[in-house]
Amino acid sequence: MILYDYILSPSCYKVRLLASLLGVKLELRAVDFHPGREHKGDELLALNPAGSIPILVDGEDVLTESAAILSYIAAKHGQNWLATSDAGEVGAQQQWLSFSHRLTSALGGARLVEMLHFPGDLAALQEAGIAALRELEAALFARRLTGQTFLVGDRITIADIACFPYVALAPDGSVSLDPYASIRIWMRAIRAQPRFIEMPGIHRLHELAPDPLAGDA
Amino acid sequence: MSDQAMRDAWFPVGLLSGLTRAGTASMLMGEDITVGLDDTGAPSVDCGGRKLPTVERFGHLWTSLGAPEKDLFTIPEADHPERTLVDVGVVRVKCSPLRAVENFLDIAHFPFVHTDILGEEDHPEVNNYKVEVRKDEDEVWATKVEFYQPQAAASAGGGIITEYMYRVPAPTCSVLYKTCPPRPGEWDVICLFVQPLTEELCDVWPWMALFDDTSTITDLIHFQQLIFLQDRSILENQIPKKLPLDPALETPTRADLTSVAYRRWLKRHDYTYGAQLVAE
Amino acid sequence: MQADERTQWVPAAVSTDILDGTVVPAALPTGPIAVWRTASGELHANGDRCPHRGMRLSHGFVRGNSLSCIYHGWRYGRDGGCEHIPAHPGLEPPKSINCGPLPVAEANGVVWVAAQAPEEAPAEIEGFEALKSMLFCATPAAIAEAAGGALKTELGGTPAHLVTAERTPSETFVVALVPTGTDVASKLAAATALEALRRVTESAT
Amino acid sequence: MTTTPLSNRRRRLTIQGNLASPSFLPWVERHSARLGLFCENLQAEETQVSFEVEGQEELIDALEVGCLLGPIDVWVESVEQHPAPSAS
Numbered sequence: 001m002i003l004y005d006y007i008l009s010p011s012c013y014k015v016r017l018l019a020s021l022l023g024v025k026l027e028l029r030a031v032d033f034h035p036g037r038e039h040k041g042d043e044l045l046a047l048n049p050a051g052s053i054p055i056l057v058d059g060e061d062v063l064t065e066s067a068a069i070l071s072y073i074a075a076k077h078g079q080n081w082l083a084t085s086d087a088g089e090v091g092a093q094q095q096w097l098s099f100s101h102r103l104t105s106a107l108g109g110a111r112l113v114e115m116l117h118f119p120g121d122l123a124a125l126q127e128a129g130i131a132a133l134r135e136l137e138a139a140l141f142a143r144r145l146t147g148q149t150f151l152v153g154d155r156i157t158i159a160d161i162a163c164f165p166y167v168a169l170a171p172d173g174s175v176s177l178d179p180y181a182s183i184r185i186w187m188r189a190i191r192a193q194p195r196f197i198e199m200p201g202i203h204r205l206h207e208l209a210p211d212p213l214a215g216d217a
Numbered sequence: 218m219s220d221q222a223m224r225d226a227w228f229p230v231g232l233l234s235g236l237t238r239a240g241t242a243s244m245l246m247g248e249d250i251t252v253g254l255d256d257t258g259a260p261s262v263d264c265g266g267r268k269l270p271t272v273e274r275f276g277h278l279w280t281s282l283g284a285p286e287k288d289l290f291t292i293p294e295a296d297h298p299e300r301t302l303v304d305v306g307v308v309r310v311k312c313s314p315l316r317a318v319e320n321f322l323d324i325a326h327f328p329f330v331h332t333d334i335l336g337e338e339d340h341p342e343v344n345n346y347k348v349e350v351r352k353d354e355d356e357v358w359a360t361k362v363e364f365y366q367p368q369a370a371a372s373a374g375g376g377i378i379t380e381y382m383y384r385v386p387a388p389t390c391s392v393l394y395k396t397c398p399p400r401p402g403e404w405d406v407i408c409l410f411v412q413p414l415t416e417e418l419c420d421v422w423p424w425m426a427l428f429d430d431t432s433t434i435t436d437l438i439h440f441q442q443l444i445f446l447q448d449r450s451i452l453e454n455q456i457p458k459k460l461p462l463d464p465a466l467e468t469p470t471r472a473d474l475t476s477v478a479y480r481r482w483l484k485r486h487d488y489t490y491g492a493q494l495v496a497e
Numbered sequence: 498m499q500a501d502e503r504t505q506w507v508p509a510a511v512s513t514d515i516l517d518g519t520v521v522p523a524a525l526p527t528g529p530i531a532v533w534r535t536a537s538g539e540l541h542a543n544g545d546r547c548p549h550r551g552m553r554l555s556h557g558f559v560r561g562n563s564l565s566c567i568y569h570g571w572r573y574g575r576d577g578g579c580e581h582i583p584a585h586p587g588l589e590p591p592k593s594i595n596c597g598p599l600p601v602a603e604a605n606g607v608v609w610v611a612a613q614a615p616e617e618a619p620a621e622i623e624g625f626e627a628l629k630s631m632l633f634c635a636t637p638a639a640i641a642e643a644a645g646g647a648l649k650t651e652l653g654g655t656p657a658h659l660v661t662a663e664r665t666p667s668e669t670f671v672v673a674l675v676p677t678g679t680d681v682a683s684k685l686a687a688a689t690a691l692e693a694l695r696r697v698t699e700s701a702t
Numbered sequence: 703m704t705t706t707p708l709s710n711r712r713r714r715l716t717i718q719g720n721l722a723s724p725s726f727l728p729w730v731e732r733h734s735a736r737l738g739l740f741c742e743n744l745q746a747e748e749t750q751v752s753f754e755v756e757g758q759e760e761l762i763d764a765l766e767v768g769c770l771l772g773p774i775d776v777w778v779e780s781v782e783q784h785p786a787p788s789a790s
Contacts, residue, residue: 006439007439007440007442007446008442030436031435032434032435032438034306034442035232035235035304035307036435038435115308115449116307116309117307138688138692145684145685145688146681172449172450178522179630179631179670181514181521181629184514184521185516200445200446200447200449201449201450203450204332206329206332206565207518207560211560211561212338212341213572213581325569325583325584326568326569328570329568329569330567330568341583341584341586342585343584451556451568454553455550455553455568456529456545456552456553463771463772463773463774464733464768466546467549467550467768468549468736468768469549469550469764469767469768470582470760470763471760471767472584473550477768477771481778484771484774484777485777494774495774588760588761589758591737591738592738593736593737594736594737594738
C-alpha cells in the first residue's frame with residue numbers, strides 16, 4: 001500500500017497511526033504540501049482531482065478520503081477495529097466518522113490559519129471547534145458512566161482514530177483542551193496503545209518507556 | 218528601553234519564490250507591512266506607504282523598519298555549489314521571537330521533545346562546550362557541542378555522536394553547523410530565521426544548505442518541519458511568554474550556557490523586543 | 498490577591514478525572530497549576546511552571562512518585578523538590594530547586610487546592626459526590642442566577658450542588674455534585690441538564 | 703562532624719562588571735540560595751563582587767551561569783572561579 005503523505009497532516013497521520021497499530025507496512029511518498037503545494041500539481045490531481053491528501057493506492061484501489069482509507073485498512077488487516085454487525089455499533093461508527101469531518105473543517109481549519117498562513121475566519125472556526133469538542137466531551141463522559149473508554153462498542157476502533165488527531169492538535173489552532181477531562185482520558189488511552197506513533201504536536205507518553213533511573217533505586 | 222536597536226536589524230519576511238505582484242499582508246514588530254513585487258518585478262516591502270530597505274539572500278526577502286548599520290550577515294559555507302538549498306516554508310508560533318531562537322540553541326531538550334530522532338532518554342548528558350562572543354563579527358558562537366543522536370538527519374542511518382556549532386549573527390536568527398554524515402569534514406547548515414510579528418507572536422522560516430545525495434527535497438522539508446513542529450507546543454507553553462533577561466525565576470545550568478550567552482548578547486545590544494526585563 | 502483569599506480552598510478538578518500516574522492542568526486565582534497523582538494514587542499540586550525554563554509542568558509526565566517536565570526532563574518529587582536533572586546526571590539537585598507544592602485535599606470527590614494552607618479542611622457537602630466538571634463562559638453570579646438564584650439546584654430531576662471557581666473574568670470552572678449512589682440514568686440526565694444550564698447561562702451573558 | 707559528598711568543592715567566585723545597583727547582592731544571595739548554596743566572605747565593590755561557596759561542582763557552575771546574566775540593572779562582564787581554602 002502506498003500512502004501519499006505529509007508529515008504535518010493530521011489526516012495522513014490517522015492512516016499512518018492505524019497502520020502502525022495494526023502492524024501494517026505502508027510505503028510512504030512524501031508530498032510537498034507546504035510550502036510547495038504539490039497536492040495541487042498535475043501528477044497528484046490526476047490521482048485525486050479533489051487536490052487533497054492523504055491518497056492511498058493499493059493495486060487497483062485508490063482512496064482519497066481518510067475515513068474510507070481507515071475502513072479499508074481495517075477491513076483488510078483488523079476486522080475488530082470496525083463496528084460489528086450490531087446496528088447500534090454500525091450507526092455509532094458512521095456517526096463518529098462523519099463527525100470527524102467537522103473536526104477537520106473546524107479545528108483543522110483553525111490550525112491551518114494559525115500555523116500555516118491559510119486564509120479563513122479564525123474566530124468562526126474556533127467557535128465551531130469548541131462546539132465540536134463540547135459535544136465529544138459530553139459523549140465520552142456518557143461512555144465513562146457506562147464503564148467504556150472509547151467511542152464505539154467495548155474497544156478501540158477506527159472511530160477513535162478518525163477523531164483523535166484533530167482533537168489532540170486543537171491547541172495548534174489556539175483552542176485549549178484544558179477544560180475537557182473526559183477527552184484527556186480518552187486521548188491518553190489512545191496514546192497508551194501498543195505501537196502508538198507520534199506526530200509533531202502529539203507527544204508520546206514518556207512514562208510508558210522504562211525509567212532510565214530505575215536501576216539506581 | 219527603546220526598540221530602536223531591533224528596528225535597525227534585518228528580518229526575514231517571505232520566501233523569494235513566493236513573492237507576488239498582489240502582495241501579502243504581514244507584520245513586523247507590530248507594524249503592518251505588505252510583502253511582494255513592485256511594478257518592475259523587484260521585491261518590495263511597504264509599511265504604511267513607506268518603502269522599506271530590502272535584501273535578497275538565503276532564499277528569503279529581508280527587510281528592516283529602521284536604518285541597518287551593517288549588511289545582512291553571510292553564510293560562506295552555503296555557497297558551495299554541491300549543497301542542496303532547502304526553503305522549508307513558514308510556521309507561525311505564538312511565542313516571543315527570542316524564545317524561538319533560544320529553543321533552537323538548546324540541545325538538552327532533544328531526548329524529551331525529539332525522542333528517538335535527535336536524542337534519547339538513555340543519553341541525556343550535556344558535556345561542557347565552549348561559548349564566546351566573537352568580537353570582530355559581534356556574533357554569539359557555541360562550539361564543540363556534542364550530543365548523542367539516534368537519527369541526526371534525514372540521511373542518517375543510525376545513532377552517532379553529532380557535533381554542532383551554533384552561531385547567532387542577528388537578534389532573531391541562528392545558524393547551526395552540524396556533522397554531515399555523508400561528507401566527513403563538512404558541516405550541514407541549518408538556519409532558523411525568525412520574523413517578529415509582535416513581542417509574543419512570530420513567523421519562523423527555517424532554511425537549510427545540506428550535502429545530501431540520497432534524500433528528495435520533500436523528504437528534507439518534511440524532516441525539518443517534523444523537528445520544528447515538535448518544538449511548537451513547548452514554545453507556546455512557556456511562562457512567561459516573553460524571554461526573561463533576568464533569570465531570577467529560572468535555574469540555568471552549565472547546559473544552558475548558549476541560552477545565557479544569547480540573552481547576555483541581547484541585553485548588551487538592547488535587543489529587548491520580545492524580552493521580559495524584570496523577572497515576575 | 499488578599500491574604501484571606503490565598504488561604505481559600507478552590508475547586509480544581511473532579512477526583513476521578515485525574516487517573517493514577519497522570520498530571521492535569523488547573524488554575525488558582527494566582528495562576529495556572531499542575532495537579533497530579535503518583536502511580537499509587539497520591540494527590541499533589543504545584544505551580545504550572547518548571548523552575549528551570551518556565552515550561553508548563555502540566556504538559557509533563559509522572560513516573561512512580563515523581564513529576565517530570567517534558568522540556569528537559571527535570572524531575573520533581575512529592576515535596577516539589579528537584580530530584581534529577583538529566584543533562585547533569587551525576588548531580589544531586591538540592592531541594593531548594595522546587596516547583597512549589599500547594600496544599601491539596603479531596604472532599605465530595607472534588608480536588609481542592611489553595612495557594613496557602615487553609616486552617617480547616619474543605620467543607621463537606623453531606624451525602625453528595627462530584628459528577629462532572631465543566632467550564633462556563635460566564636461569571637459565577639450569572640451561573641447562580643441561571644440555576645434559579647442559588648448554586649443548590651436540581652439537574653434533570655436530581656438534586657444537585659454546583660461548586661464554582663472563577664478562572665478568568667469571563668470563565669468559571671463548575672463542578673456539579675449529585676447525591677451519592679445516584680443511578681447511571683439519572684447521572685446522565687443530570688449531565689445533560691448541566692449542558693443545558695451552560696447554554697442558558699452563556700446565551701444570557 | 704558532618705560529611706560532605708566527594709564531589710563538593712569550595713570556590714571563590716569573582717564577578718566583574720557594572721555592579722553598582724543595590725539590587726545585585728541580594729540577587730546573588732537569592733540565586734545562591736535557590737541552588738542550595740550559601741555565600742560566605744563576601745567582598746563587594748562597584749565593579750567587583752567576590753564570595754566563597756561550597757557545594758557540588760555543577761551547582762557552583764550553575765551559580766556562575768546565572769550570575770553571568772544577573773538582574774537587568776547590572777552588567778556582568780565576567781565571572782571567574784578559583785579554588786578557595788577549605789573551611790574544614
